[in-house]
Amino acid sequence: MSFGETTIEDVARLAGVSIATVSRTLHHPNLVKPETRSRVQIVVQKTGYIQNIAAQNLRRQKTGMILILVSNVRDPAFVEFLTGLEERATDRGYTIVLGYTGGSAEREEFFTGFVRQKRADGLILINGNLPAGLADYYRQDVDTPPIITIREKTPEEWLTQVITDDIAGAEMAVEHLIALGHSKIAHIKGPGHNILARERLRGYLQALVKKDLLTERQLILEGDFTVEAGRKAAKIIDRSERKPSAVFCANDAMAQGLISELDRLGWRLPEQLSIVGFDNLETSAVMQPALTSIHIPHCEMGRLAMDRLLDLLDGEVLAEPGHIHCPFQLIKRASSVHFQAN
């Protein structure tokens, strides 16, 4: 039937009106006499007329696209962010275009161009820092597309960021262990260059200091957020003389490695060691024992970020500008239990 090539002009001719009236019927129906309005609508129906987006974009000077710039799609949190981002974007009539840089300078360059060409109305930065080219652009130009960062705290303070308080989160995790009666609480760190890892370490230390437990020499192990790092830590703990009764891991992946390896080494968990992670990955709930963790509402963060961005685009005056803080939550599961002397 339709050829997909009907233009507003065709509709106008067939309905015996001007193209202006057609456009009005479509966008401001109340300005059109009901009679003519329905005449137009019928023709639209019959012809299967569909507006040409490119022309609309040209006219309106916007694209209806939001660029999601991400440097690592393998990050388990990514798809969770994405779920929330997508949900709100689609609901509000925007579409997501994906910019995957993989940390490559060439790709960062490409997407910098993308933004400069205004091929997206706005920009969300997920993991990885703002590419140099983009930073330049935002510094030099006015009238740049709004940009919001999720999770990754960057030094660029002018950026609106959706964040959680990782210090407080880590503190809560450790306080939970202390409340269970533990006093020898080890920590497996994340990579030193990562700001989240540093904050979690800080929260761990703060919690100990508050209860005056830092006087005991606590075991602090190196790690890099990988499962393998958790395994390594397990071996060290297994050979250690002053064994901790609990461990706070800087993320769930390492906690999973820890559990798996200790299990292999014949430990009884959680009796011999209480474990708390951070992130609350989906897979953590099905571990043996199920992992106690700090839940970060990734999906909700995606929603918040997209909503704020679109509010900006839709020209709404912001109630409260600045960073958006997201609540975390302690999820208690089987891996953390009361201290039991051996």
Next chain:
Amino acid sequence: MSFGETTIEDVARLAGVSIATVSRTLHHPNLVKPETRSRVQIVVQKTGYIQNIAAQNLRRQKTGMILILVSNVRDPAFVEFLTGLEERATDRGYTIVLGYTGGSAEREEFFTGFVRQKRADGLILINGNLPAGLADYYRQDVDTPPIITIREKTPEEWLTQVITDDIAGAEMAVEHLIALGHSKIAHIKGPGHNILARERLRGYLQALVKKDLLTERQLILEGDFTVEAGRKAAKIIDRSERKPSAVFCANDAMAQGLISELDRLGWRLPEQLSIVGFDNLETSAVMQPALTSIHIPHCEMGRLAMDRLLDLLDGEVLAEPGHIHCPFQLIKRASSVHFQAN
């Protein structure tokens, strides 16, 4: 410096040429006298002129966008597909827009409209079937954007599909176990409605038939591709009287659940049970024992799909049209060993 609002007309004026010459310098430099060409280029530099994509799109009748339609972003294979898709798309100057339906009819409708509006030049379908609206559209209309399906075999035979031979893959997995001396080989099935699950079951049966091992009553367990299903199967096997010496799992997730639960039940692996999975997830390599599996080159499949799609768009004549078959591969790891009588 630049205001981001320089148009081709500004450049033309400043360079003392016509807009046609500016356009030519940008797209067909060889048609312009070197002297004027460089004059234009300098002005472009100075003004920071950037072409307006919307106008280009309108003129060229294309968008430079490829829609990835996916119903489940949590599928571990998704990000692997995505990596390959993104790589080739960006390399060839296209950008990916993400259509996440989550199986919701409303969203499918939305993206159907998206395609009809020709907001993307082409379409790649990842998991989930072709939405009804789109199927209608492709049936009725001519001049529809090209579409390619990855992995999910749909009944719509006119679709170009990037696939693997799951029957042969499963067969190879089971033959591997047979070659190791196993004769009692159990199978954990995927969900019955899933075509991939059915093919893997079929491959399993074929391999047994070939060696005349189907005469023995083999243990075939229900499953649904989840870790939990693997755990359940472990409990059944643990209680079973005629225990198999090997298991072929319809996917890695179930194999992981199986291993984890058997380990908890005190089994020694792989001595007491050889296990082979399917998919070769990243996490399978770090299991204890590391999981033998059929490797599906998801990333490569993404590349192939995108390349074929863009070939279509760029109007290249296809060497060989039709489905694209992808090679699988048996990855031997510690979880499968020679049969040992107890």
Next chain:
DNA sequence: TTGTACGCGTTATCAT
């Protein structure tokens, strides 16, 4: 080798 001028399909302003 370069310039003129039309068309891509809309939306919105101004008349009527």
Next chain:
DNA sequence: ATGATAACGCGTACAA
């Protein structure tokens, strides 16, 4: 309530 018409910014056929 409706219709002309001017942008929106670009690419290219055609003329020079």
